Amino acid sequence: MKLLPFELKKILFSKKFLYLTIGIIVAVALLLVRNIIFQSYIQEEERQEVDDLLDISYENSEMHQAIMKDNPDDEDEKEKLLINSSLVNMLYDLRSMIGGENWENRLALKNEYLNRVIEYKEAEGEHPLTFREINHQLALNQKLIDENIPPENETYSIALPNFMKQIVDLFIYFGAIIIVLLLIGEIMSSEFENRSVNLLFTQPLKRTHIITSKFFGSIILYMLTTAIMLASVFLIGTIFGEKGTFDYPLIMERNHEIQFMSISEYIILGITVISVTILLIISLCLLYSLLFKNTLPTLFAVLATLLAGYALTAFITWNPLAWFNPFQYLLPEEIILFQNDSVWWQGIFIILALTILFYFIARQKVKTSKVD
Amino acid sequence: MLKLIVFEMKKIVNSSFFRILMIVFLLFFLAYYVYVYINTERVEDEIRNLETMIQTFEQFIQEKEIALESAEGAEAANIQSEIDFQREWVAKDKATLELYEQKDWKAILQQEIDQQEPQIGQMRYFNQTHTYTWPTLFTVETYVEMSKWMRDKEVTPLLPINSMSWITLYDQDMNVQGMSEEEALKDLAERSDKYSSTSIHYLHQFFGLLFSIFGAVFFLFLFGDVVTKEGFGRNGSIHLLRTQPVHRDTILASKFLTVILLSTIILLGTVVLSMLTGVIFDGFGDWEYPVLIYGEDRTFTLINLGTFLIKAVGMFMMILLFCYSILFLFSVITRRVLAAIGLTLAVLLIGTRWSGEFVTSSIAHFIPFHYFQVLDVVTNEMAVTMDNYNFSYTNGMVSLGITSLIVLIVTYGISVLQYRNSNS
């Protein structure tokens, strides 16, 4: 393990690491600035949403009236018309409550409206919201009222927990992969490109130690970068954002039943699954570096493997196969929030197994690796 | 300049990574062709389906006739009417079968038009213009119009021909027993995704895959190290060029032009290849095949597939231009291939992800990242889903063009600054 400090030093003191750290902090700060700027926009957006719903009700109303004109005794149509006009009234009330202090009442009214929409749809009325969407919204609103947690805007929230979720979402959606590839994508291939691998090869070292130290070095660097990111979110969010609560509920489905997950739980699961995937990517990167000895093909092969793997496994909907699918955490939100006939941790074993496999193949490969 | 471009091109084409990627591209093209070929619905399949249907009906009628012999009174009358009804169906199906055997598309389309057209008037009469349950008025109207277009221009329609395999963006709800709304819609969407292995239709399918962020990333990798490989600004073989009587800016410009030129050649090559494969295995297809372009407030226009594809290629070229300009910017700044490619990918990723949150703002259509789903932009499907009709083809071309230009100017500026600093 004499190599490990040397490996870490090589990257920690490189300009790349410095810029990457600055980049992450700046990105976090910029996102918060954006959210602060867009605070006033939240109400406008809500109003727009209500207006769109109103438009729908007006169009529906015209439709019902046309049918009634043709057949004034149509009871079904009369019923729908009645529900629809109560929907319109509720929407007007909702509109006047936007920006008000009393969020509990607003949510309660929203739920009343949604329940009425269900009634309307069951009477074969037309509405673009599906039952599933309505049920999700209903459950979330009720939960917020029960727990006495004020609702937060999903995109522009400046409450620390919700803001952290936004960042973590970016991170688990390719963010972590891009950061890791930028940071350690050339950890092995650049040694070949620069010929510096010859220095390592002409030292009294077991060659397998080179792979081991690079592998663990990469993991440490990844953890360090993740820690820097979370720390910067925490600091920036605490100083410039609002307090909020990490118990903020997120809607999830478990075996087709609506349940809740707290933001803290979501963040932990998200970072866990993406970190496991990162292990696989690091081992792939090392292996491909030894095969291609060149950064660009290595990078391409890693991304192509992930993409092709994901695309191929997306075709297969047979549930038990998920235990053998190492690519499922590339878009992890689905896996975490929709655990229908599946559990969030089912991909971890195969990924770890493959990581170990690739790591050992790389160790074997380096023994005979030559510089051409 | 021309000599430089030829020199650059030679360097790129001779690199084994480029060659391997081109082979991968070709293999993917052929594999996908096989997939499309297998999934193409043929007239023979359609005829076979009809024949089995007729057979089952006839069998059913036979059974009923036997039952009729032993039946009496009201029951007999009941069975008789059932038989008559089925006979009518069989007769219709036989007529259709004959049309399919003769490949009389005009008549088949006419059948569909006659069947669907009356619905339009009815829906209008009841003000059902802005509904959400399939089939919406928009869906029926477009189906009839497209059938008329094909009838009038003598276009061979893609199979299967029926209104059960046509869905538009306004269909957001569907009542099917034993299925949730989402499942039913997904099922229908799959059925309306019709495959054809003829040249122009395959090109449509293939471009649908290629003209996305994935295609752009593939092209980025093809030329990922064109600037950094020679250590632009560092010690590297670029000094060979620098010590020749060529201006530094000319080198960068010639690299950029080479990349654009090679991309064009690859795209044209794809078109030619698709023409060849299609014609050899299936046929050319119809240039005039109708493509639905969404308009504001549930209006629409139809354009022909040929024009549609040309427009799409144009837009994808602009996307490549945009991507390359970012790549060149980062190449000049970082001088490392990993950093250049990685940062370009990061920008594209963050751009496409964040831009989604700005769709309703008034400047949304100036953000070039919105336009990466080329076919959706050209059909205006994106405008419909985003409910913002500023996302038009023209706005896309303009915003991509202007941003690329700005990025290129910045790149040039940085390159000049670097040169000055290295001289001082």
Add this chain to the structure above:
Amino acid sequence: MIINVEGLKKRYKKQMVLKGIDMKVDSPQIIALVGPNGSGKTTLLNCMTNLLSFNEGQVELLEKKHTDSSLFHEVSYLQDNRILYGSLTGYDHLKFICSVQKLPTSKIKEVAERVGMESYLKKRVRNYSLGMKQHLLLAMVIINEPRLLLMDEPLNGLDPTSAINMRRILLELHDEGTTIMVSSHNLDEIDRLTNTIYFMKDGALLKESLEDFSTKKYLLTVSEVERAKVILEEQEVPFTVNKDYQIGFEDTVVDVQTFIDRLNENDISIQDIEIQKIGAEKRYRELFEQELSS
């Protein structure tokens, strides 16, 4: 046996780059490896250190198989400066080598003084000049006091002071019992280092000890040049006269003593005799005459 190479053959695609190299070195000495570009010098060194694989033959260094990485405790290989890490300092490099070679870090200061790089030891390598990098490379290979030191073009980019310094260090190491194998283009420098030269030509090795050549060149300064020339012409001896009016000839053509006697008989006095031994360049010219003339 310090170096034992037997029948080493290496093929790149269809081209044979090493055509069966045999080399045996059993006592400490300085060996020069000389040949034109592309003759296979670096390939040979890389094969010996397991950086390249080869098709046939075997290599043993210090009685160990060349694939045994532990032999690098006693073998060092000086390569070109691309192996250095730009983002690290010279000190970082030496510290790393100390740690893998299990050496105390006090060695770093010692070796830095020896090669004369104390002043920029803590600067990042990306800011080094070519010569500075060469110093660092030298420090990196001598820090472990190797028994066998392989060097690929160590004199590249060195100014005269550094070159003299490097020669001093190599001769010191040789005195301490290190076997050194140097590939170089600088034939003058090689003449000053050693008499043992391995010439490489098209992947084949030709071992020569210049001391084996009795050929010597004599430069005579005489009282009467013109008469001396006549005498030489009489004896049909090929000779040259240089700008200092020294008469030069080789001892293979005529026995020196007879010739001096003849001059004395003719009352021509000999004021000075300079004896030149044959140099690497001369031998190189002979061996690679074809290449040189073309």
